[in-house]
Amino acid sequence: MRRLMRAFFAATLGSACSSASTRAVVPTGDDGSDHGARSHDHEHAGRHEGHGVGGAHHAFADADAWTKVFDDPGRDAWQHPDDVLRALDLTPTMTVADVGAGTGYFAVRLALAVPRGEVIATDVEPDMVRFLNERARRVHLPNLRAIRATPTASGLAAGSVDRILVVHVWHHLADRVDFARDLSAALRPGGKLFVVDFGLTARRGPPTNLRVTPEAVIAELAAAGMAAKVSPIALPDQYLIEAHRP
Ligand SMILES: C[S@@+](CC[C@H](N)C(=O)[O-])C[C@H]1O[C@@H](n2cnc3c(N)ncnc32)[C@H](O)[C@@H]1O
Structure with missing residues (x-):
């Protein structure tokens, strides 16, 4: 725990906040006991400039280290993944994209929920792509595959998916309206996009100045031509926004 906190402070107060730095900072601790405020603060180590701009910092480069944070079993208590999946209203044959999937906390759950469909995880x-493809093989989920995205393009084919889930990624994006346009184009008719991120008053998440309010996300989705609203399914410390192409 202490090591993780030290790494976090070194990253956020030191080199990682300097635009001159390209040093990657990843969690080195074994902080399985507290995936809450600390680990999700730590998530942002090295990324305070926003990693949509060219991917120079690679703060998420070490998937084997990040899985200890993202897949910490303690996450379920505040993440409420079942509520997120309930909001998505999945059917077994759907094609679902998990955009910015990381090590696959949601992608694996999604793949189990669409046994006759497919999950495309992007990162x-x-x-992360290597880790998640290996994980899919290890846990026998042939309907889950990970693909490489760029900071500005999801890599999803136009009109190819029924649901898109974007968890704790929105605040990392450089041009969110453009990105939303790309995601909107990837939806099939009747498809839906869901964005989960940390609210301004959340007890965990990135520093407040880096957070994006739900109102801003809704406005960005609207600027991309989507109709968006806050989901009636509430999550602790996070908002859940659902959007569709009118
Ligand atoms: C905080 S992690 C969240 C991972 C996962 N969604 C979860 O909830 O566990 C953010 C992830 O988004 C990825 N990412 C950032 N910008 C992205 C982009 N433009 N397209 C795809 N992935 C992106 C990062 O590499 C990282 O794996």
Whole structure:
């Protein structure tokens, strides 16, 4: 725990906040006991400039380290993944995209929920893609595959998916309206996009100045031509926004 906190402070107060730095900072601790405020603060180590701009910092480069944070079993208590999946209203044959899937906390759950469908997990970090494809093989989920995205393009084909889930990624994006346009184009008719991120008053998440309010997300989705609203399914410390192409 202490090591994780030290790494976090070194990253956020030191080199990682300097635009001159390209040093990657990843969790080195074994902080399985507290996935709450600390680990999700820590998530942002090295990324305070926003990693949508060219991916220079690669703060999420080490998937084997990040899985200890993202897949910490303690996460379920505040993440409420079942509520997120309930909001998505999945049917077994759907094609679902998990954008910015990381190590697959949601992608694996989604793949189990669409046994006769498919989950396409995207990430800008090659090591996340490697990790998640290996994980899919290890846990025998042939309907889950990970693909490499770029900071500005999801890599999803136009009109190819029924649901898109974007968890704790929105605040990392450089041009969110453009990105929303790309995601909107990937939806099939009747498809829906869901954005989960930390609210301004959340007890965990990135520093407040880096957070994006739900109102801003809704406005960005509207600017991309989507109709968006806060979901009636509430999550602790996070908002859940659902959007569709009118
Ligand atoms: C905080 S992690 C969240 C991971 C996962 N969604 C979860 O909830 O566990 C953010 C992830 O988004 C990825 N990412 C950032 N910008 C992205 C982009 N433009 N497209 C795809 N992935 C992106 C990062 O590499 C990282 O794996």
